Amino acid sequence: MKRRDFCKALACSAALAPGLTLPRAEAAAKNQTVGRAVPSGKYSLSFRSELSQMDIEHEYYYSDSFFAHSSLQYDHQLALATLGMVGAAFNTWASEAKYWANGDVGRENSLDAAYTKLGYGDAKYRYYDIDVGKAGDFVGWSTARKTITLNGRRTTIVALILRGGGYGGEWVSNLHTGAGHAHSGFIIPVNEVFTDLKNYLAAAQKAGELGLVKLWMGGYSRGAAVANLLAARLNKELSGLAREDVFVYTFATPVALGPQDYPNLQQDYDNNHNADGTLKESWGESNIFNIVSSGDIVPCLMPEEWGYHRNGNDRFLPSTRNEEELNDLNEMGRNDFGPVPLDFSWLATNEETHELMLKMEEYFISRENYHENYEAALMDMVQCTFIRSEEEVTENKILDDGEVIQRLRTLTHLKNMDYWKISHAVWAASTMSRAVLKRVDTGSIPIRAQQIVVPVLAVGLCYGLESEAVSLIAKYILMFVSMRSAPDNAIRAAFCHHFENYTALMEYYAPSEHCMEATTRT
Structure with missing residues (x-):
């Protein structure tokens, strides 16, 4: 038989009797792997810096062996690697050039590069392809995986990294507490991420044998709050995934639950305290670790005094007034990050942030x-x-009063408000705006502040808030957006939320110097 005829016959036999060949094909598929093992060492990952307004590279140590032990042990190196990944998950600064655009504009590029460097494949991204100004109760996240041999066993590490920076309109959901007691803006996204993870794991299992599955989850700020809640549900409801194989590290984590809320979203709830509310002497067992800067106001925005706490172990990075420590940290702030240094001696202490929260x-x-x-x-x-249009981004356009009126009529809660009420608020806001801008900066006024001052003021006036309160809220929003420092405790507390602050404190303080509660060193 000629070779060509033999090949034809073989093809026919395969078509007529697929049972003879499919088991072998299935077996081959089961042995296929996604991702790769990588050498232990330092890897340069990129994060979006709001302080320097650019994407910055920073080195983090990574090892696949992080996942060879139980997740119930705090691993500082794994925590730092997770911090690098959640920083990479921020929308890239470079993508700001297409702020208003839907579709692939590179918002996930830093995270995609990080996955590649660390050997993870099959990366999927959610909500990275939408206009940054879009508001809603959702969160950006991604999944990726690698199958390797770990402790002599076929093991798949699945990374689930939630976005916590550069997300724009999602900030609206951070303020959405809802009518119930639990924080709606953090609760609502959990189900979507949970369902997606189940589907991702099912598809991965169908594509090839996963072996033992371990989950690596991290989040920053908003992403941290959702990750904290999601971790509890995963441990309770996702079969085949043992608690000791779920590694959860969150940073700058807002609180979201009261003790009576959503039992399926609670695990190791308020684990730093005893049942009577007193502080424990040391952390209890958990696979959920929340790392919080003592001066950071964002994790405090729903006060513990209102009955809110987190799942897992809270590890507080100290604020400091120790001169030697401040000198060391300021040197890191000048040399280890971007061109705009972070002045640690200027950041708020725990006591100053606590006093501010009492006023709120x-x-x-x-x-x-x-x-x-x-x-x-x-x-x-x-x-x-x-909300920013193409013209506002590319041409620095400032809306006139008529355009502001039209924009306000698209907002979630204002769309049904009387047209003339909105119009009068906009006209009054135009009059107020000059004085407010002077409170932000007596010299050059940032273009972003000029673009949003009238809309922000007008919204507050539409709701009948006192003009002084509206001006004060607007001032803080403008200062946060334009990254202007000021001798104001609210601004100093907000600057503690910068990614550079968390990275420096994590690198500077040993795990033994982490605290059970917010602390200032002297």
Whole structure:
């Protein structure tokens, strides 16, 4: 038989009797792997710096052996590697050039590069392809995996990294507490991420044998809050995934739950405290580790005094007034990151942030009063902060009053408000805007502040908030957006939320110097 005829006959036999060949093909597929093992060592990962307004490279140590032990042991090197990944998960600064655009504009490029360097494949991205100004109760996240031999066993490490920076309009959801007690803006996204992870694992298992599955999960800020809740649900509801194989590290983690809320989203709840509310002497067992800078105001925005806590072990990085430590940290701030240094001696201490939170609690009175009288106004003020058209991005266009009116009528809670009420608020805001801008900067006024000052003021006035309160809220929004420092405790506390602060403190302080509660060193 000629070779050509033999090949034809072989093809025919395969078509007529697929059972003879499919088992072998299936066996081959089962042995296929995604991703690769990588050498232990330092890897340069990129993060979006709001301080320097650019994408910055920083080195983190990574080893596949991080996942060879139980997740119930705190691993500082794994925590640092997770910090590198959640920083890479921020929308890239380079993608700001296409801020308004839907589609692939490179928002996930830093994370995609990180996955490649660390040997992870089959990366999927969610909500990285939408206009940054879009608001809603969702969160950006990604999944990726690698199958390697670990402890002599076929093992698949699945990375689930939630976005916590550069996400724009999602900030509206951070203020959405909802009518119930739990924080709606953090609770709602959990189900979507949980369902997607189940589908991802099912598809991966169908494509090839996974062996033992280990999950590596991390988040920063908003992403951290969702990750913290998701971790509890995964440990309770995802069969085949042992608790000791779920590695969860979150950073700058807001609180979201009261003790009576969502039992399926609670695990190791308020693990730093005893049942009577007193502080434990040391951390209990958990696979969820929340790392919080003591001066950072963002994790405190839903106060513990209102009954909110986190799942897992809270590890507080100290603020400091120790001169030697400040000198060391300031040197890191000057040399280890971007061109704009972070001055650690200027950042808020735990005591200053706590005092600020007490004033906020006094102003809002209660969670219920905040929801009923302030929530919608603040959500819309923040939403119009992040809406930007192509002309505003590329040509620095400043909207006229008529255009501001039209924009406000698209906001979540204002769309049904009377046209003339909105119009009068916009006209009044135009008059107020010059004085507010001077409070932000008496010299050059950042273009972003000029673009949003009238819309932000007008929203507050539409809701009938006191003009002084509206001006103050607008001032802080403008300063946060334009990254202007000022001798103000609120700004100093907000600057503690910078990624550079967390990275420096994590690298400087040993795990033994982490604290059970927010602390200032002297």
